[in-house]
Amino acid sequence: MPTKTLDESARRFEELLGPGSVITDPVRLRTYECDGLTHHRATPGVVVLPESAEQIAAVVRICNEHGLPFVARGAGTGLSGGALPRSDGVLVVTSKMRRILSVDVPNRRATVEPGVTNLAITEAVRDLGYYYAPDPSSQQVCTIGGNVAENSGGAHCLKYGFTVNHVVGLEIVTPDGDIVELTDVDSGYDLLGAFVGSEGTLGIATKVVVRLSRLPEAVTTLLAAFEDIERGGRAVSAIIGGGIVPAAIEMMDALAVEAAEAAVACAYPEGAGAVLIVELDGPAEEVAHQFGEVTRICRENDAFEIRVADDPVERAAIWRGRKSAFAAVGRISPAYIVQDGVVPRTALPEVLARIDGLSREYGIRVANVFHAGDGNLHPLVLFDDAEPGAGERAEIVSGRILDLCIEHGGSITGEHGVGVDKSRYMPKMFSDDDLNTMQLVRCAFDPRGLSNPGKIFPTPRLCGEVPGVRKGVHPLVASGQAEHF
Numbered sequence: 001m002p003t004k005t006l007d008e009s010a011r012r013f014e015e016l017l018g019p020g021s022v023i024t025d026p027v028r029l030r031t032y033e034c035d036g037l038t039h040h041r042a043t044p045g046v047v048v049l050p051e052s053a054e055q056i057a058a059v060v061r062i063c064n065e066h067g068l069p070f071v072a073r074g075a076g077t078g079l080s081g082g083a084l085p086r087s088d089g090v091l092v093v094t095s096k097m098r099r100i101l102s103v104d105v106p107n108r109r110a111t112v113e114p115g116v117t118n119l120a121i122t123e124a125v126r127d128l129g130y131y132y133a134p135d136p137s138s139q140q141v142c143t144i145g146g147n148v149a150e151n152s153g154g155a156h157c158l159k160y161g162f163t164v165n166h167v168v169g170l171e172i173v174t175p176d177g178d179i180v181e182l183t184d185v186d187s188g189y190d191l192l193g194a195f196v197g198s199e200g201t202l203g204i205a206t207k208v209v210v211r212l213s214r215l216p217e218a219v220t221t222l223l224a225a226f227e228d229i230e231r232g233g234r235a236v237s238a239i240i241g242g243g244i245v246p247a248a249i250e251m252m253d254a255l256a257v258e259a260a261e262a263a264v265a266c267a268y269p270e271g272a273g274a275v276l277i278v279e280l281d282g283p284a285e286e287v288a289h290q291f292g293e294v295t296r297i298c299r300e301n302d303a304f305e306i307r308v309a310d311d312p313v314e315r316a317a318i319w320r321g322r323k324s325a326f327a328a329v330g331r332i333s334p335a336y337i338v339q340d341g342v343v344p345r346t347a348l349p350e351v352l353a354r355i356d357g358l359s360r361e362y363g364i365r366v367a368n369v370f371h372a373g374d375g376n377l378h379p380l381v382l383f384d385d386a387e388p389g390a391g392e393r394a395e396i397v398s399g400r401i402l403d404l405c406i407e408h409g410g411s412i413t414g415e416h417g418v419g420v421d422k423s424r425y426m427p428k429m430f431s432d433d434d435l436n437t438m439q440l441v442r443c444a445f446d447p448r449g450l451s452n453p454g455k456i457f458p459t460p461r462l463c464g465e466v467p468g469v470r471k472g473v474h475p476l477v478a479s480g481q482a483e484h485f
Contacts, residue, residue, distance in 0.1 A: 005066050005068070006045045006046055006068070006088070007024075008066075009046065009062055009063070009066055009068060009090070010022055010024050010046045012062055013046065013048050013059060013062065013090075016055060016058050016059070016062075017048060017049070017050060017051075017055055017059075021048060021049040021050065021051070021096070022046065022047070022048050022049075023046070023047035023048075023049075024046055024047075026043070028047075029043050029044055029047060030043055032044050032047055032073065032076070032085055032091055032093065033085065034076075034081070034084065035073070035076045035077065035078040035079070035080075035081060035082065035083040035084065036076065036077045036078055036079045036138075036338075037078065037079045037080060037081050037337075037338065037419070037421055039081075039337060039421070040081040040084050040419075040420055040421060041084075042084055042085050042086065042087050043085070043087055044071075044085035044086065044087065044089070044090070044091035045068075045085075045086065045087055045088055045089050045090065046089075046090050046091070047085075047090075047091045047093055048090060048091070048092055048093065049093045049095065049096050050092065050094070050096065050097070051096045051097060052097070052206075053171060053173060053179050053206035053207065054179070056092060056094075056173045056204055056206055057173045057177045057178065057179050058177070059090065059092060060092075060173055060174075060175065060176070060177040060204070061176075061177035063089070063090055063450060064175075064176060064177055064448065064450065067448070067450070068088075068089050068090055068450065069086045069088065069089035069090070069449075069450050069451075069452075069453050070086075070089055070090040070091070070092055070450060070451065070452075071083060071084070071085050071086060071089065071090070071091050071092065071200065071452050072092045072094065072145070072149070072200045072204040072205075072452065073085070073091055073092065073093050073094070073146075074093075074094055074095065074114060074115065074142070074143035074144075074145045074146035074149075075095065075115075075117070075138075075141050075142050075143045075146060077136075077138040077141055077142040077146065078146060078149075078150060078416070078417065078419065079326075079338045079340065079416040079417075080150070080340070080413070080416045080417040080418060080419030080420070080421045080422060081419035081420035081421045081455075082149065082150060082199045082200065082417045082418075082419035082420075082452075082455060083146070083200070084419065084420050084454075084455075086453070086454075092204060094113070094114040094115045094143070094145050094204070094206075095115045095143070096115060097113035097114055097115040097145075097206070098113055098115035098116050098117075098120075098143075099112070099113050099116070100112050100113075100116055100120070100121070100124050101113065101207065103124065103125055103128070103212075105125075105128055105130070105212075108130065108211060108212040108213075108214075109168060109209055109210065109211060109212060110124070110125065110132075110209070110210050110212055111169075111207060111208070111209050111210075112144055112207070112208050112210065113145075113206070113207060113208075114143060114144055114145025114146075114148070114204075114205050114206060114207075114208060115143050115144075115145065116143060116144050117139070117140065117141060117142065117143055117144070118132065118134065118135065118136060118138075118139035118140075118142050118143070118144060118147060118152075119135075119139045119140050121144070121210060121212075125212055126215070129214060129215050130212040130213060130214060130215060131212070131213055131215055132166065132210055132212060132213070133156055133160040133161075133166055133213045134147065134152060134153060134154050134156070134157065134160070134161075134162060134163050134166055135154035135155060135156050136152045136153065136154045136415070137154065137155070137322075137323050137324075137325070137326060138326075139154065144208050144210070145204075145205050145208070147163045148163055148167060148170070148195070148196050148197075148205045148208055149197070149198070149199050149200045149205070149417070150163075150197065150199060150415065150416065150417040151163050151164050151196050151197030151415065151417070152415055153371070153376070153414065153415035154415070155248040155250055155279075155319075155322070155371065156247050156248045156279070157371065157374070157415070158245065158246065158247070158248060158249060158371065158373035158374050159245050159246065159247045159248070159281075160213065160247070162415065163196060163197075164193060164196040164197060165211075166210055166211045166213075167184075167192065167196055167208060167209065167210055167211070168183070168184040168192075168209050168210070168211050169181065169182065169183045169184060169192070169207075169208075169209030170182045170192060170195060170196075170205050170207065170208055170209070171205070171206045171207035171208075172195060172202075172203045172204060172205050172206060173203055173204045173206055174202075174203045174445065174446075175202070175203055175445060175446035175447075175448065175450055175451040179206070182195055194441065197417070198442075199417050199418065199419065199452065199455050199456055200451060200452035200455070201442050201445075201446065201451055201452045201453075201455060201456060202441075202442065202445040202446060202451065203445060203446070203451060204451075216247075216281035216282050216283075216287075217282065217283050217284050217287075218281065218282065218283065218284040218287040218288075219247075219279065219280070219281045219287070219310075219315065220279070220280050220281075220287050220288075220291050220308065220309070220310055221277065221278070221279045221280075221308070221309040221314070221315045221318050221319070222277075222278050222280075222291070222294065222295065222298075222306055222307065222308045222309070222318075223268070223269075223275060223276070223277050223306070223307045223309075223318050224275070224276045224278070224298040224303040224305070224306050225268065225269035225271075225272035225274075225275055225276075225303060225304055225305040225306075226272065226273060226274045226275075226276065226301070226302060226303055226304070227271075227272075227273050227274075227302065227304065228273040228274060229251070229253050229273060229274040229352055229368070230349055230352075230353075231274070231301050231302045231303075232251055232273075232274035232275075232276045232301075232372075233251075233274075233348045233349045233352065233372070234301045234349075235276060235297055235298050235301040235303065236249060236251065236276065236345065236348070236372040236373065237345055237346065237348075238297045238300070238301065239278070239293075239294055239297050239373075240345060240373060242293060242297065244280075244290050244293060244294065245373075246278050246279055246280050246290070246294070246373060247279045247280060247281040247282075248277070248278070248279040248371075248373070249276070249277070249278050249279075249371070249372050249373035250276070250277040250278075250322050250369075250370070250371060250372060251274055251275065251276050251277075251368075251369075251370055251372040252274065252275045252277075252321070252322060252325060252368070252369050253273065253274055253352075253367060253368040253369075254272065254273045254274070255332075255365060255366070255367035255368070255382075256325050256328075256329070256367040256368060256369045256380065257272060257275055257321065258332060258367075259325065259328040259329040259331055259332045259367060259380075260320075260321035260322070260324055260325055260328045261321070262328065262331035262332060263324050263327065263328035263330075263331045264320050264321060264324045264328065266317070266320045266321030266324075267317075268321055269304070269305040269307075272304075272305075275321075276298070276303075276372070277318060277319065277322055278294050278298075279315075280294065291308075322369070325367075325369045325378075325380075326338055326369070326378070326380065329367055329380045329382060332382070333365070333382035333383065333384070334383075334384050334385060334386065335382075335383050335384065335385040335390075335391070335394075336380050336381060336382045336383065336394075337380070337381040337383075337394055337395070337398045338378065338380055338381075338416070339377070339378065339379045339380075339381060339398050339401055339402065340376070340377070340378055340412075340413050340414055340415060340416035341376075341377050341379075341401060341402050341404075341405035341410060341411065341412055341413065341414065342374070342375050342376050342377065342405060342410040342411040342413070342414040343375045343377065343404070343405050343408045343409070343410035344375055344408065344409060344410065345372070345373070345374070345375045347375070347408040347409075347410070348372065348375060350408070351377070351404050351405070351408055352368060354404055355368065355379060355401055355404070358397050358400050358401065359397065362393045362394075362396060362397050363393065364381060364382065364383055364390070364393050364394050364397045365381075365382040365383075366379050366380065366381055366382065366397065366401075367379070367380040367382060368380075371414070374414070375410065376414035376415065377401070377405070377414075379398075379401050381394045381397050381398045381401075382394075399425070402422065402425050402428075403428070406425075406428050406429055411429065412425045412426070412428075412429055417456075418455065418456045419455055419456070420454060420455055423455065423456055423457060423458045424458050426456070426457060426458055427458060435457065438456075438457070439457060442457075
């Protein structure tokens with residue numbers, strides 16, 4: 001995109017938003033060059049910080065007028081490059097839109113702007129006896145708009161589901177610049193379901209209506225330590241196989257525990273090859289019964305230490321290490337790649353063993369942290385970016401892990417999204433017909449392909465092109481009128 005076009009658009013954005021809400025300074029632009037996955041970087045052409053849906057709509061209409069690509073960004077905590085900006089486009093940052101607009105206790109709903117943090121919703125309604133169930137590890141800083149874009153999960157998604165299960169309405173700005181509402185309907189097309197998890201390719205959320213959950217009567221959290229991850233894995237299978245669905249069931253291997261100890265001194269049992277965290281909630285009698293069963297199963301699978309927490313302070317102490325795991329590995333490695341794949345629970349032992357084999361084969365350490373109850377793996381692939389070839393080997397290991405997930409009937413992502421990081425793996429998981437159908441949906445929302453282009457799909461089809469295997473270079477790409485990502 002010619003610099004002249006960006007400069008002209010920036011002047012119009014300043015007229016619309018005020019100079020303090022438009023960033024063009026090259027140094028300040030670098031603040032937004034990546035999300036939480038720092039492996040992918042690009043400096044945005046212009047950054048705007050609107051304060052209302054109307055301002056976002058006006059920005060998007062200007063982008064349409066000039067053919068400028070635009071990308072929405074919340075707190076930038078994503079881990080797939082989903083908010084990676086465009087150097088020839090506009091980054092729309094929603095961090096100023098952080099009001100909780102209403103709380104409707106009788107209907108168990110709250111309406112919030114996209115810049116509201118995940119945890120802030122719970123804090124606003126806790127004294128009323130409610131909370132917001134989805135809880136990504138970054139919930140203190142990640143924002144609800146980004147949660148909607150990525151369909152974020154968290155430790156408690158095993159029992160309570162992902163963001164899509166807790167969003168009942170949206171106000172969005174379409175890629176054409178219109179403001180429309182999407183609702184949870186019993187008939188017709190589920191456009192709300194299509195939008196949640198679309199990673200910003202179908203528009204920008206400007207209001208979110210979320211479902212509130214009742215605080216449980218009782219909560220008990222236990223930590224079980226095992227000599228190795230195989231024993232912990234067997235305990236997980238036995239718990240779920242016994243008909244118990246905990247609110248959360250998380251596992252960390254020895255390397256992940258080492259990182260957490262270095263970062264937050266969580267004081268997990270010394271010598272543990274694996275740590276299992278199980279949280280039970282619900283009616284008091286039910287929780288007491290499940291606790292007895294989980295404790296028995298852990299001991300039968302050779303847990304050498306079990307700790308129990310009944311009050312919020314003790315629970316927070318147990319969760320501290322797990323919640324800090326991703327950032328904590330920075331204490332034991334100068335660089336790392338966070339991966340996010342899913343396998344059936346029954347495949348966990350074999351897949352973890354093969355990940356260990358990949359680690360030894362390539363000389364790359366892998367710390368495993370995962371939502372054990374639903375088989376959502378978060379391998380942390382550690383490397384020294386100052387060592388020649390280490391980054392390339394880490395990329396290979398990371399990719400081979402996703403191949404393992406697909407091989408075992410799983411998925412390349414459980415909650416982090418595809419973004420730019422995993423788009424090349426989409427053809428391994430989906431057929432050409434699958435991908436063409438997905439892109440026809442995208443084109444129905446965004447016929448010009450301006451909304452977060454280059455994400456999810458390895459070779460996005462130009463809207464209007466006949467579905468099917470592309471033969472050669474598209475004429476518009478050859479003439480310079482369109483870009484092939």
